[in-house]
Amino acid sequence: MTTVAPDQVEAPQKGFAGTSIPRKEDKRLVQGEGVFFDDVKRHGMGYVHFVRSPYAHAGIVSIDVSAAEAVEGVYGTLIGEEVAAQTDPFFEMSTPPGNEIRDYALAVGKVRFAGEPVAAVVAETRELARDAAELVEVEYEPLEPVLDAVAAVEPGAPILHEEAGSNVVWSGTFEWGDFDEALAEADHVVKIDRLYFHRFSSTPLECAGALVEYDRGTAQWTLHCNHQMPGIGIVWMAPALRVGTDKLRIVTQDIGGGFGNKITLHPYFVALCLLARKLNRPVQWTEWRTDQHTANTHGNERTFLDVEVPVRSDGTMLGFKVKAFDDAGAFPRYEPLGCIIWAQVTPGCYRWRHVRVDFTQACTNKSPTAPNRGYSRMQQLWFTERVIDVVAHELGLDPVEVRKRNYIKAEEMPYETPNGCVYDSGDYARCLDIALDLVGYDSLEERRKEAESRGKLLGLGIGSTLDSGTNNFGQSQLLNPELQFSGNNEVATVRLDIFGEIVVTLGTTPQGQSHETVTSQVVADILGVTPDDVHVRAGHDSYWNSHAGFSGTYASQFAVTGLEAVKGATLELHSQIRRLAAVILGADGPDDIVLEEGMAKRRDMPEAALPFMACGAIINVNNAGLPPDLDDVTLNCRYVYRPPFQVPDHERKFGNLTLTYATQIHACVVEVDRETGVYEIVDYAAVDDCGTRIHPQIVEGQVHGATAHALGAATFETFPYDEDGMLLTSNFYDYHVPHALDMPPLKTGFIESPSPFSSLGTKGMGEGGGAGIHAVCAALQDALRPLGNPIVTESHNPYHRVWELIQDPAASRAGVEVSGT
Amino acid sequence: MLLSEVGYARPASVDEAVRLLAENDGARPLAGGQTIVNVMKARAASPDVLVDLADLEDLRAIAKTGDGALELGAMATYSQVVTSPDVKDVRPMLAEVAAQIADVQVRNRGTVGGNICSNDPTNHLPPVMVAAGATMTIAGRDGEREVSAEEFFLGVYMTAVGPGELLTKVTLPARDGAGDGFAAITIGADGTCIVNAAATVSGGEARVALGCVSATPVLLTAAAEDEAVREAVGAAAIEPPSDVHGSADYRRHLAAVVAARAVADAKEGS
């Protein structure tokens, strides 16, 4: 793997930040000493097995658990009727009809997707729980399923949620700039009748699960689990369970990947809470891979219809119009947020000013969707990149030139998009140049010929993406003005303890993002110690009182929300230590105290020094006689970071939806075997710009991972259903994720455009915007050009799909039309 | 995960294994277990008794016979096949194919006998055995019988090995100047086969066995020339299954391609 640094990188800030120190997490993880939820045991715990629906859509006539309960070693069961009696439906964020949907922890009355839990059985062993689950008799009344979002909103379509009376979760229009004016100005209008972004998920290697304990004395549940967004998780669960949020203690330590797939676990977890209370014993549930694929969460599937793109003859694009249909699956569990989150990157990387979007999200009889790495923005970015390449292809323009002509320029930053988002910083054209250098763009034509001589078709593709981080949850009000969410927050607590230990607790729930390490770098630099001196607690525990409403690890924000909280708390501790030391050392005031080498020293006489150990001891156990003006010095500092957000304008659907925008520009070179459609990625470069990098090695690791996810999705990963609503890729045989031999040689580069909106210059990153998907689609379209100019209209292109494009290029071109030529 | 209750026995001899298989209804041999344990995890199909062949050391042997044939014990693992000098000597292509099966861990456990007895249509070895004209030795209570590879494969997960019988040995004839070839289109590098083909070319004649296109390998013969082979595949009028990895049409198309590639590979090898 090669890495190029650009000619002049902004000098990294001094200290530990900016250097790739060894990860604090590694020592336990490489020894198998991490603690994942399934490693936690309790005396007398029972194992939970869910009975799941074989039907995609059916009424539940009856459920008989008597045979299961009669089995020796079975502790008990739970069915939907009990859930409906003991809980309230999870709150719905949409407007009518979407908010009429009643979503419970277990199916109540009917099932809406194959794999939906209809009952749960608890037993002494894992195997026994499954044996007994097979004895649960469920009688179903099969109903016709609807499996496509566009079909689901047509009149006469089967209705999933009768109480809502419609399959529409949310629909609305977005009008920014003046699209009609843009049409009038245009020399050409390129029309594309359909683009389709497929359903897949990043399938974290550790599936979901929890060990749930119920304390009768305090009526309190403790969940040892792998929920990646506990703040919101509790907000979903507590009202459903009719308790205050303090009754739910969520504990995580190590989490085996999340990628958004562990944000909507609340239905399962509520079922576990009810079982723990009903059976008065700890209950443990481990989701298996087949369960996760069929019935946890999938990424959003989106169909783009009736696309129109006004273009000037010089290749300047003025905007676009599209009708988007988003498939939420059977229940809107994080939705309809996906109906607005795409708008964080409305114009992608481009200077498009005139946009008209008609957006509809519908329920279908498929697994519910939830955020998946690049959530909702990835779909929009894929759309913008497809538009760029289709337009370039049809107008005979160079995809590189067209991008450079339409990219937002570095000197235009900060740049306000047509819908009021502010792109903080970046230099897309420079990133593209680096990517093109890495894949030897200059020799592309020779390589085409050389490949041709081997019967192979070579093609180059570009994927330009943004990774918008630090949500303004106020964007939810653009979907439903009644919602009382806005802004964002994250918490950190930094303490100097009795023996001088520096102890940090975070509100986040890392799943591999190295928060312990990066936090220690920031704290060490401020307090004048080394990262080894900083003890960052692993994981999350709501008993630590170190979390807030939006706490968690999601949506590319730790480098901003998490680190700003850490920095704020550490600066407060810094000031308290100096105030204490000034008194003890008889200095004129805190400003005469400096912190270095683990001591508070007098600026004027450094030999007068108070070790942190003494500071910690004085405040904690030896505090008699301290002057009253130190009463507020606790050396235990909690800081809540709130990004500077406003509530967006409901009427114009206008405002800043995210704080920072990292960039990833990828370049991909493929070779296609014209006889079979089999293709190989022979050269690949990913260039990242996430502002100031606190730990370059970790940033690079995130770039590798995001690239692998995108390449997997582009080639093999898909969640298709048959006509009965059965998922056809329910395990890692049919759902093929990249293995070591599948990954192409990966070249990486970077620049650093510090964010003006974060005090460390950092930007959230790690999602990558699906750049690899866009790049592979573009590279295939470029490679196949000699075979009748097929157009790549789908995000998923397995070999057989490429072969079909080769067999019948005209079919793919039928939906594309250029007027004004 | 989480299998149904199952009986388990670990016989010390082939005779005892055969007895156990015959006397226990729903008994199945457990060789490497790389297929059957997975099927049991899903609980879709469940044997009542597993007869673990682990202690039948004789069945692990790989040997070259006096007349230059290659004898593979049914319990020989893929890893053994990959590294066996006798395999390299008699049928080197077999080692190359075995090296493409799944991954190191599976190759360390999975066996030749398990691969052909499970006869999943996407398996690598059934077409290889048919093309090479292998002979299967099946032990039963009344002694051994031999079945040609062409007659061995009866359906998905079904072979000529009957109740109370056990596959003990696979014999591949000496090559006698013939060349072996194999080609496959897979899901990812060395992944599950979408279509595969094995070929044995001798004296300008090619025996080609197609995998993944029917419940059992489809054998055809043709002059060992690209066009002739493709025509023969066309003439075979195969009806491949459609699934998420490829339509019937795509498999039909690939069948001709991999057949031709396997024959070309075989000609290089001869």
Add this chain to the structure above:
Amino acid sequence: MRVEGTRRYEAPRERVWEVLNDPAEMAGLMPGVESFEIVDDTHWKAKVKVPLGLGSMKMSIDFEETESRPPEHASLHAKGKGVGAIMSMETQFDLSEDGGATDMRWQADVRILGQVASMGQRVVQPIVNQQVEQVLNALDARVAAKRGDASAAPETGASAAEEGIHPGSPEAYSDDPKGPTHSA
């Protein structure tokens, strides 16, 4: 999934009909029947242990004869429940005379739901074909047996009715496992 085909029986139509129209005989044609119960003239139940090479699949199946026009046509609905699998089948056959022989045209629409459908997409179809093939072979045997021509019965001398035919046993198959069965 739709499987259909035609089959010729060297027996008069009445005899073929006799077998096909007698629930007990019908049950006998199915592989791995463990128990069988006649509810009434048009409804019956069976517990089967469908033998597959790697193990057997347990299913409880409810049958309903939805149409019967002796001696040429009948149709049947079957609904089976197994672990991780729901099977639903609509099948019908038509018998026509041709001299002393009988031609049967049959078709079945089979739907498999549940985990098995998700996992076994590429093998479910051939397996269904195989099961159908077994039924047809067993029917051959029964029709022949009724003719008193023992040699045409399975070598085991046992009809499928008593034991079910082991998938591994060669006599369960014609050389071409797909036989006359083809799928659309």
Add this chain to the structure above:
Amino acid sequence: MEPVTSKTITVTVNGASYEREVDARRLLVHFIRDELDLTGTHIGCDTGNCGACTVIVDGLAVKSCMLLAVQADGASVETVESLAAGGELHPLQRSFSAHHALQCGYCTPGMLMSAKHLLDNNSEPTENEIRRAIQGNICRCTGYVNIVEAIDAAARGEVPA
């Protein structure tokens, strides 16, 4: 000798001998995790694809979800917990850390055992041999880039202390 649904087995795990009564249906990975409480060995799938449960049995890397515990009767099993026995990290463990070859760390124990199996049998692997050796181990975080580098560095003895 007739079939039994449970039996007493003796297995040597990381040098220690364990005698336990187990159900015939219990998978080796559940025996290791739930009964011996060696939770370093992980489970990432239910079809033997992911390799998170990779252990070394009698010198061979295998997936412990594809073996019944009773099949391991009399065998010697090495799990990730054996690598740093004695407190000293194994060179592969140090190399994985130095090269950032792990993020969430869930696949890491299986990955390390596959890598150890490789280096035990091939002291100078090529990059392709390294990739083939971990073909049966899925990592969803790293794209394998740093894992391959880490194994290569360990093979060449270029590992920080």
